[in-house]
Amino acid sequence: MKAVSILRPALAALLAATAGLSAAAGEDYDAQTREMMQSSFKENGIASKYRQLQLDFQKACSALVPPSAAAMKQIEAEQMQTVRWPADGKFFGDWKEGEKIAQSGRGLTWTDKAGESNGGGCYNCHQLAPQELSFGTIGPSLHRYGKLRGSDEGMVKYTWGKLWNAKAYNACSQMPRMGDAHILSEAQIKHVMAYLFDPASPVNQ
Amino acid sequence: MDHKRRDTLKAGGGLGVFSLLVAAGLIKPELAEAAWNKSAFEAKNLESALAALGAGKPGDSADVQLNTPDIAENGSVVPVGVVSKLPNTEQIAILIEKNPNLLAAKFEIPAGTAAEVQTRVKMGQTSDIYAVVKADGKFYVTKKEVKVTLGGCGG
């Protein structure tokens, strides 16, 4: 109850009365929630109990009050350290493979098996190629990504970094850390890069 | 649940509904239909499906209306309604061109029943749906494309 504890008691009581749902004094709901997020879950297949523990930035971005601007900056700097640039200096693979990765939302659930290659799930949240009507809107439209943004070195590196670890650019981004969290391989990220930038890719039509 | 009636019917084994009803004296034999049209239901292309229905090359008719959405949110359940404005409509069939078996359902419309049915079909992919109607002994057709989309997160 960090949010309420800094309020003067009278104001807290007023808010409590208005909401009708406020905490009883002395209850540490944050700690109880952390305990519950362990005790209510069990391991199933590749989905281990370890997944219930939070990384520092996950914890900061879960609070009812968002982190301060300074805290966000610090998370972003830390996450930037995780970005691994392509070993051979090549940023682009095959856009056709990239399209398959963008379409597939599979992988890492307790019904998936270890060692299978994961999808990127891009269409879950983004519009990409215009002929695919089934696209999500949690993230911005990426239609004509390369065409609109160009493909100078800065844009290419920004996009690679964003795919590798979106938290390096926006601490509490909703986008998974595709490279850093081992969701996609380096080769898969190259294919997705080609899907975004290649002039022949349907994304840029 | 009426277990007794169900068991009675079950005892009929592989007999069709009609045979059972005839056997039970519930309907007169002359109402009994021919058995399930195996060749029509197992047809793998439009031409052979139409041939098995005895429809040959049906003519297009604006009096046959197909009521479906243009886009189905899920291919497992695609609502299909067929209305025939043709007098003496006696049969309505629904075919899905790109399904492994084209013919989905066939309805016999006795006198006094409206030439208007609604059901739900499965579609494996975006395809044309055909409504084939037999009226006054002649066959008519209308078709419409239904797009099948992927709805969820695919996880």
Add this chain to the structure above:
Amino acid sequence: MRKTLGIAALAAMLVGGAQAQSTADEIAKYREMIADGNPAELFEMEGESLWKTPRGPKKATLEQCDLGQGPGVVEGAFARMPRYFADTGRVQDLESRLLTCMETLQGIPASAVVDGDWNKGERKTMDALAAYVVTHSRGQKIQLDLANPQTRRMYELGKRAFYYRSGPMDFSCSTCHGEDGKRIRLQDLPNLTHKEGAIAAWGSWPAYRVSNSQFWTMQHRLNDCFRQQRTAEPEFASEVTVALSVYMAATAQGGVLQTPGLKR
């Protein structure tokens, strides 16, 4: 209708152009066409029959089950759940309360459901029983007893669980359900932090899902949300599932139940 307008407005706003508009209109038409004749009715009929059938080691029916409105009262019970039950000393959702009734009245151990598989055995029985009970709250207003301190505690835990990010994809419930007008692929995502979205969600589960022809309870719905969130698996009727249910139902307080629903 709210949903129809939502997706239409959203598509127009984000994409512009006639194509997106017509997609939204046609999806709305699709939903309207399948709305009549919800196969959930088949599960409700089965549930009613199961409710009245003597079962388990004690060969008893569930007709004396107390869902909070007194033994045997089904009418309106779901509209007031989850709620605190003095006999178990816990806040229980419909499914966890049905577990209590099956155990105490019929002698069927909770483990038969908790350790079971979806769509099989006693979990399948649970689906049908839930379909039966929630049908008898259809059209009623969601009325949680938020004055109860135990229920309030569960609300606070549920709210925090809703924002709890973890796992390889850093997701929480709020990733998908924290803003208005979002969708995954073509699927509208209700904003569960506001009343309207919470009513759309809590008020239409449990539901028949056309994509797999199954009837899903809220326990099943939440389980699959966590699966897609890439967390470990929540135990059936565990504290987190009840806490999230209290959070959703409390946010939807006063809204009208349309249970059982019909979903993609």
Add this chain to the structure above:
Amino acid sequence: MANPMRIRAAVKDGFTEVRVLMSHVMETGQRKDSSGALVPAHFITELTAKHNDRLVLSAQFGPSVSTNPYLSFKFEGGAKGDKIVVSWVDNKGESRSDEAQIA
């Protein structure tokens, strides 16, 4: 064993509208289970609907009809309290017959 059908029938403007929900898996025979084995085809093949003793609709289904099939149609006449009987049989010879009264 098949579960009961849900049959609703109501008179409107001189017609009786009948809506039927059937409980059936409607397996196509093309689907694979989690172990990769084909699930055998299992679907309703024939259906009849009768008003009192008069046949008002007969139908043949293939495996493309959706799981838990829905059907609606209407016929002339019919009065409140009249009996509607719907019967089906599937490709495994299982069958079911249920009745309802016109509301």
